[in-house]
Amino acid sequence: MARRRRELESADIPLPRDTRVITVVNQKGGVGKTTTAVNLAASFAQAGANVLLIDLDPQGNASTALGIDHHADIVSSYDVMIDGAEIAGTVQASPEDERLSCLPSTIHLAGADLELATRDRREFVLRDALQDYLMEREDLHYVFIDCPPSLGLLTINAFTAATEVMIPIQSEYYALEGVTQLLDTIHRIQQHLNPQLDLSTVVLTMYDGRTILSKQVADEVRKHFPEQALETVIPRSVRVSEAPGFGQTVVTYDPNSPGALSYREAAKEIAQRGVAR
Numbered sequence: 001m002a003r004r005r006r007e008l009e010s011a012d013i014p015l016p017r018d019t020r021v022i023t024v025v026n027q028k029g030g031v032g033k034t035t036t037a038v039n040l041a042a043s044f045a046q047a048g049a050n051v052l053l054i055d056l057d058p059q060g061n062a063s064t065a066l067g068i069d070h071h072a073d074i075v076s077s078y079d080v081m082i083d084g085a086e087i088a089g090t091v092q093a094s095p096e097d098e099r100l101s102c103l104p105s106t107i108h109l110a111g112a113d114l115e116l117a118t119r120d121r122r123e124f125v126l127r128d129a130l131q132d133y134l135m136e137r138e139d140l141h142y143v144f145i146d147c148p149p150s151l152g153l154l155t156i157n158a159f160t161a162a163t164e165v166m167i168p169i170q171s172e173y174y175a176l177e178g179v180t181q182l183l184d185t186i187h188r189i190q191q192h193l194n195p196q197l198d199l200s201t202v203v204l205t206m207y208d209g210r211t212i213l214s215k216q217v218a219d220e221v222r223k224h225f226p227e228q229a230l231e232t233v234i235p236r237s238v239r240v241s242e243a244p245g246f247g248q249t250v251v252t253y254d255p256n257s258p259g260a261l262s263y264r265e266a267a268k269e270i271a272q273r274g275v276a277r
Helices: 002-010 033-046 061-065 077-083 107-116 122-136 153-161 179-192 212-224 238-246 258-276
Strands: 020-024 051-055 100-103 142-146 164-170 198-207 229-235
Touching: 002 258, 020 033, 020 153, 033 051, 033 061, 033 100, 033 142, 033 164, 033 198, 033 238, 033 258, 051 061, 061 238, 077 107, 077 122, 107 153, 122 142, 122 153, 153 179, 164 179, 198 212, 198 258, 212 229, 229 258, 238 258
Parallel strands: 020 142, 020 164, 051 100, 051 142, 164 198, 198 229
Antiparallel strands: none
């Protein structure tokens, strides 16, 4: 653990020249999607990057983990998606880090798919709003979009707004179940809506190095995604699960825990791969 901390402290974590917009998605629930989004966002902010997290999940768990109020009456991503509110006037600073901000979600977002269905350019609402915001925030290095566990219009908006897709996959039975449908959706988005979209990252979550199963799943995932799968794996960890209950990510809740170190190592790997690409 001490060696890992020293290596992270001395590591070169390069900042991208252009804003990287990364959609974090898996329509299968319980795979660590939101946990991965918020902890990577916090890890990059800790490393000196300016980061925005967009919460598109009606449950609002990402907002909770970043210490952001998201009761039903606040202006949120729902207002951006449905009423044309500007992101600039809607984001909130996270107490996690001065370089980290969040566009919160509220429960109103649960009906957004239906409300968007009859709109013109309904697949591009988030992209248009985000492009306007990025014109004002040229200093922004990363945007993470936390999607709902579905492939509806909110997730499609996240795909069209992004340049990259990240898929968290848990190290358990049926890990790749449903991923085929997700990959097919990404391919269709690339063909018809966003040719710049790239499946850049697959991250293994809830990894238990003591079990043969986790190692078998890791081998299978790396066989399917040889270029996208990170070397870093995220361990199953009580501290990672506890942190949101205190309105924090594990990166600040217990910065020396295995989970926090793993997310910081994953951020380093993502940053270095981005430069290499």
